[in-house]
Amino acid sequence: MRKIKNTYKAAYAPMDDLVTYRAIPTREVEYIDPFLFLNHHGPQVYKANNRGLPFGPHPHRGFETLTFILEGDIMHQDTSGGKDIIEAGGVQWMTAGRGLIHAEFSSDKFKKEGGPLEILQLWFNLPAKYKMTQPKYVGLQKDQIPVVSEEAGKVKVHVISGNWRGTEGPIPSLSDIHMASAELEAGGSFTTSVAEERNIFFYVVRGAVKVNGETVEKLNLVEFENEGEEIKVEAQENSYILFGHALPFNEPVVSHGPFVMNTEQEIQKAFRDYQQGKMGSWEG
Template sequence: MRTIKALHQAQNAPIADLTTYRALPTSSVGHLDPFLFLNHHGPQVYPAHNQGLPFGPHPHRGFETVTFILAGDIMHQDSGGHQSVIEAGGIQWMTAGRGLIHSEISSDEFKRAGGPLEILQLWVNLPARLKMTEPNYIGIQEADIPAVALDEGRVTIHAVSGEWGGTVGAVRPLTDMSLATINFHQGGRLNLTIPAERTIFCYLIRGRLRINGQETRMRRLVEFNADGDEFQAEALTNDAVLLLGHATPFNEPIVSYGPFVMNSEAEIRQSYADYQAGKFGTWQE
């Protein structure tokens, strides 16, 4: 069984009126290669006639964003011409690659009616060979994400990417990255084999779990040592929800500044120059 190195508490980091907890990076952990960043927005309830999410047009280069909509919705638009509204249970997988501009705001209907909102956004790195790949966007509703029921229905894996219980996830990523959200009923048990050389990303969204023998609570990121290939989780409460992923680390230099993640300071400077020169596409309102 792989041993736990540390439990990291997500830190309160509100954005305007949006309740936000930053799980990565924090004062206790910088990144878990190739996982770079995780913001947990909500849960909260928006009133009717609200302003919605505050993420208007902004650029990215050199990595991917994976957004999990647990409640509410997100209206996506980018300079590559992609548009969609993804609702609760769905995901967005955006490859920034060589650069694009995008916005992530609430739909007109959500801003009119309000309601519950809870969203996670994970940033995952791209290796040097793919930093300048063509940008892409995939929006997938809940009905199109394969669900894998285990332990007599007490555990349900929503397979976003990779293979889970013999089922292939909805997204075929550029790198060998497995991601899923997992729902537990109390007493539900999950046993997985994850090779020791792969980085595990394990964030408890809700509830309490016993993970590899250690209890953890909501809004905690579990960091593992690279010393075993057995992963176990047991639900200590009903309605526990886990974000779980694993990937081979790139072991490359990581230089990030604002919305860009590259391998050197020179590449960051070039990213800003390219953005200012209009090389990230044209924004269309």
């Protein structure tokens, strides 16, 4: 079995009136190459006539984002031409690459009516050879994401990139990142194998699960050693997890706010390029 190195509790880091837990980076763990960052927003309930999400126009360069909309919605817009409203159960995958400006708001309907909200955003690094790739956006609604059911429906794996039991995810990854989310009913379980050289991303969103015999509760990130391959997950109660894996890039990571590059000089250039309008101009 794959050995567990440690588990880390997500840090409470509210943003205005948005309940937020940051799973990575924290004081205990900087990143799990190439997985850089995870913000877990909610769960919470917004009243009618609310302001919605607070993420106005801002730039990015050098990495990718994957956003899971569990409850509520996101209205996305960016300077590469992406524009979308993704509802509960859907995802957004954005390759910032050489740079863009984007914003993430709640829809007018959500701001007017309110309702439950829970959203997670995960950042993947891009290797040096792809840092300046063309920006790209893909939005998928719930019914566009393949689901692999196991144990008579007690386990449902939503396949986003890579593959699961031979089912291919609909979003191709530049860096061979395999990513899925899984819903498990109490008592449901699955076993899978991940090659030793690949790093694993494993975060418990809801509930509590046993991972290779060790109990992990909600709002916890698991870091694995690169020894062993088998992973067994058993739900102790109804649970929801994020699960992915990738080969580490083993490259320098220099990040400053919205930019993730390999050197300080590249960060400075990113700021200059943004100020000079090279990441596009915002037309809200």
